[in-house]
Amino acid sequence: MSETKDTPRPDVVIVGAGPVGLFTAIQLKLRDPSLNILMLEKYKEYKRQHVLKIEAASLDTGIEDQRIQDLKKNLTGKTPTNRIENAFKSLAGELGVTILYGEHVTDVEALPKRFPSARYIIGAGGRRSIVRAQKFGDALLVNHNVMKVVFCKYRCKGKTERFGWMRSISLMHEADHTINELIGRPKDGVTAVTLQIFVSGNEYKQLGGFTFKNPATPETLRKACPTLSKSLDVWLRARIDEMKEERLDEPKINPVPLDVYQAAKVVKRESVEGKQVTWALVGDAAFGLPFFRALNDGLKSATKLSQSIVKDLHPPDPEPRQTTPSKKSKTMSSIKSSLSVSSAPSDPMQAYEAFFKRMAWWERQLVGSKATSINAGVSSVAASRKVKRSRVRVARKVASGSTSSMSGCAVS
Ligand SMILES: Cc1cc2nc3c(=O)[nH]c(=O)nc-3n(C[C@H](O)[C@H](O)[C@H](O)COP(=O)(O)OP(=O)(O)OC[C@H]3O[C@@H](n4cnc5c(N)ncnc54)[C@H](O)[C@@H]3O)c2cc1C
Known part of the structure; x- marks a missing residue:
């Protein structure tokens, strides 16, 4: 499918209508209702039933809209994946997001040509994101089991x-x-x-x-x-x-x-036939994490990405230049330079990249410590299994009279 008179000319194309792609689309629409958003999803219906645990804070968007509050009320806690997806889908539809189901994207480079109005193309296709593979060269900063x-x-x-x-x-x-x-x-x-x-x-x-x-x-x-x-x-x-x-x-x-993996970059700007197109990754396409945090991080990234895109589209008016800097700003800039504090990136999309890197770093530390404690638990279960087996061996030997002493056995 390409743009026709029947399809809105999308400003944003999202590849993948899983939970994070949908939540990004919902927030984009709530932050800027004039945006045309098109989602391409390879499957026709949501079938995944595994239970996901959503934390209430992951649905904090800063948007005052009763429908977001309702999502929070209905989805916080443990919920099957397809119930989350259907709830997001229904709100996205209500807000006017176009979702094309049964649209399997195989050639990412063709998207800017198919949708020449699109200024942002978002990869939300999950762990094996085609946008990450084809547009970001699948470069991963971290990837280990x-x-x-x-x-x-x-x-x-x-x-x-x-x-x-x-x-x-x-x-x-x-x-x-x-x-x-x-x-x-x-x-x-x-x-x-x-x-x-x-x-x-x-x-x-x-x-x-x-x-x-x-x-x-x-x-x-x-x-x-x-x-x-x-x-x-x-x-x-x-x-x-x-x-x-x-x-x-x-x-x-x-x-x-x-596995833990993290895309080396999540934003890429390029010029296509004289127009700027910004590519971004979100959700599992950008970052994967075990222990039931990945969706929560994905939802938070969706919030930051939607804020960044809307800021990028509507940059605030530049502040009037002060001929004489105020005493306060002089003090602030001298403090900053003396501490060599680099200010947050002024480009909203770079701010998204920076947010993502901070979040991913922090989550990786949490996973590391959790893995260590679980591994300790797994090895203690394995150790107790060994002890049990040697107890059985000893008991058998004792019963058969083949040993009279238990010394030297690994029985604690
Ligand atoms: C068993 C299990 C339990 C989990 N439990 C938790 C939990 O409790 N808490 C938690 O935070 N996380 C949990 N996770 C992780 C969570 O499921 C993922 O983080 C979350 O689904 C990521 O959402 P996403 O939208 O980024 O990607 P996905 O859910 O992978 O969605 C991607 C979507 O893109 C579509 N797509 C992919 N490629 C294309 C293409 N080329 N063209 C068109 N469409 C495409 C897919 O069909 C899919 O609908 C769990 C994962 C598993 C497997």
């Missing part, structure tokens, strides 16, 4: 809840794995449950053939990865027995690498 996790997802009837922490700890000992439970809010009498299991590198390899689209079931897991299967059986049985869960579907199990 933090740890390996397996997700086990299912839906159950009615309401359910997490185990209390005491029960979780005793179950983790029985189950031999560190497991975190994410329970969605019930909707239409159904609750989505995700168990997040931290696994060893070896177990992760054993699950290599399974993916989000081709998940394992408890049955196939038994053969593929017996240690994980045993732990999961303990946990799932406890959820049925103690939480009285009535499952509506078979658990789907797939490995997920928890």
Whole structure:
């Protein structure tokens, strides 16, 4: 599709109508209702049901509009992805954002020609963003694996809840794995449950053939990865027995690498046929983070990006030049120069780039410390597993009379 008389001439084109792209579009429209915004989304409907945790602060936009307050009320907490996407989609539609579904962008360079009115093209296509790949050369400043996790997802009837922490700890000992439970809010009498299991590198390899689209079931897991299967059986049985869960579907199990990555740059300006086009990345296209912070950071970046674009489009009138600087400004500039404080970038898009770098740096530090504490937990579970095994070996030897002494065994 290209611009025709039936389609608005977009000022902004957004590639990807996931949660962050949609939230960017909503805010652009609320900040400047005259903007024409076009979104291109490869899928026809929102199907992802995994539960995401949204913090209220991530939906703080500084925009006084009841509809944003309603989103905050309805989406804060744990919500399935497609419910978030549908809520954003409906507000975006109400505000006049055009979303074309079933539009898979494969050639990013063609976009400025297809939409010559577009001054901003935003890559919001998630972790494998085509805009990042084709326009930013996929240059990543940071890209490393933090740890390996397996997700086990299912839906159950009615309401359910997490185990209390005491029960979780005793179950983790029985189950031999560190497991975190994410329970969605019930909707239409159904609750989505995700168990997040931290696994060893070896177990992760054993699950290599399974993916989000081709998940394992408890049955196939038994053969593929017996240690994980045993732990999961303990946990799932406890959820049925103690939480009285009535499952509506078979658990789907797939490995997920928890990676941290960060695009080297998130803004690029260029001139296309004499016109300036600004490219920007937002959400998972720009920055990926495990431990359930990525969407929250993406939403905050959407706020900053929409503010920056509107400022970029409507620069404030330059302040009248003062022939004689006031005493106060003289003092401020001398303080700044003596401390060599560089002021915030005056270009709003550079301010977005700077905001993004600060946020990403901070989040990476948090992830580092969280990974260290979880890794310590995983290795203590592994250590207790070793201790249990050696206890069993010793007990067997003692029972068979092959040893009379326990000295030298790794039993604490
Ligand atoms: C199991 C799981 C649990 C998670 N839990 C949490 C959590 O609790 N809290 C949290 O903060 N984060 C969580 N996350 C991360 C969160 O899901 C992502 O950060 C978030 O979805 C990113 O949103 P996005 O809009 O940037 O990208 P995406 O959600 O990836 O959306 C990108 C959109 O762009 C479309 N698209 C891609 N390429 C193209 C193309 N070439 N042409 C057209 N359209 C395209 C896609 O179809 C998609 O709709 C979780 C992730 C997973 C996998």
